[in-house]
Amino acid sequence: MKHPSTLLDDTIHQRVRLGILAVLNESRRVDFTYLRTALELTDGNLSRHLQILEDAGFVAITKEFANKRPRTWIAATNQGRSAFRTELSALKDLIHRVESPQQNSGRKGRKK
Amino acid sequence: MLERVTQISRGSPTGRYATFESPTTAGVRRFGHKHTSLTLPITLCYKVLTMIEDPKKPNQPNSGDARFMLHEIERLQGQTRSVLKSSWFPLLVFGVLNVCAAAIPQGPALGIYWSIAGISGAIATSVYYSRRERTTGVQGPFLPYIATSAGIFIGCFAAGAVGGTFDLDRLAALGPGAVVAAGVVVFGILDHNKVLAGVGVVLGVLVAGLWMSSVSPSGAAVILALTVGTIFIVTGLLFYFSERAHS
Numbered sequence: 050m051k052h053p054s055t056l057l058d059d060t061i062h063q064r065v066r067l068g069i070l071a072v073l074n075e076s077r078r079v080d081f082t083y084l085r086t087a088l089e090l091t092d093g094n095l096s097r098h099l100q101i102l103e104d105a106g107f108v109a110i111t112k113e114f115a116n117k118r119p120r121t122w123i124a125a126t127n128q129g130r131s132a133f134r135t136e137l138s139a140l141k142d143l144i145h146r147v148e149s150p151q152q153n154s155g156r157k158g159r160k161k
Numbered sequence: 162m163l164e165r166v167t168q169i170s171r172g173s174p175t176g177r178y179a180t181f182e183s184p185t186t187a188g189v190r191r192f193g194h195k196h197t198s199l200t201l202p203i204t205l206c207y208k209v210l211t212m213i214e215d216p217k218k219p220n221q222p223n224s225g226d227a228r229f230m231l232h233e234i235e236r237l238q239g240q241t242r243s244v245l246k247s248s249w250f251p252l253l254v255f256g257v258l259n260v261c262a263a264a265i266p267q268g269p270a271l272g273i274y275w276s277i278a279g280i281s282g283a284i285a286t287s288v289y290y291s292r293r294e295r296t297t298g299v300q301g302p303f304l305p306y307i308a309t310s311a312g313i314f315i316g317c318f319a320a321g322a323v324g325g326t327f328d329l330d331r332l333a334a335l336g337p338g339a340v341v342a343a344g345v346v347v348f349g350i351l352d353h354n355k356v357l358a359g360v361g362v363v364l365g366v367l368v369a370g371l372w373m374s375s376v377s378p379s380g381a382a383v384i385l386a387l388t389v390g391t392i393f394i395v396t397g398l399l400f401y402f403s404e405r406a407h408s
Binding site: 064067068071072074075076077078079080082083087088115122137140141143144147 | 227231233295
């Protein structure tokens, strides 16, 4: 069986990009301002991470006009949602793998 | 002491990027006294445990790193869900419509009332959600909600029509209530809202109780409409004030 860390995707396995996909996975699409506020980022920083995710095909970015004001909407693609789920299960697996043997040995220790 | 050392090594939010402070170092810093007789064994235990906890594998995230990321993901998902979760408006609208329905006698008049009131309520709800989405900047998945709403409308009208056609008075009077109860449970599950799902279960129990009681079907329908309306209004107000308090 492969070590779970081999399933981690380098593009997603980054705090901000994982956060972006976590938000997008819960919604149909979100606007740029919401993401910026939720992740406490600057415009430039968020744009850079979105560009990386868009290049990888994990998010789709659309620009619309509402009351003559531009608004940028970001949505996760099917590929992005699937990659996020894989990343999530790999992280859970990793924690389980590292913690399980220690918890068992801890219980044995306490019995003594 | 060993448990304390384990807690320190596991409690790091940043995993391999963290700089662990050994209990001895912390003790010296906090209390000012230098080496004690316990210094050497504690330091050794600490080193062994942190090695077990954080095996030095280059470019591989450890459990502390993974745990921190999972915690962040859960926090962001919860935050987004709480923005999306806003059930007070439809609860208030359909609560008022249910209370008004109690004044209308069973039969075709009630069917006409619900075909107009139900569609108007659904339109008002969709306008509310589309405005809310524009304001918050978060658009939720709408297909499951539309499918559930359509199921409730079709189920209610089917129960009423079948009950009326085959003279099954209890089905005509209480069948729609059972469909609504099931629909509210589904909405609660979709919203990850235990209170809303609980309201659906309470309505289901109420319908079952009225079904088995000796109350006449028309009387049971009036009791059900008033109770459902009141529960919806009270729950809607609770959600509204809770949302305002959180925002």
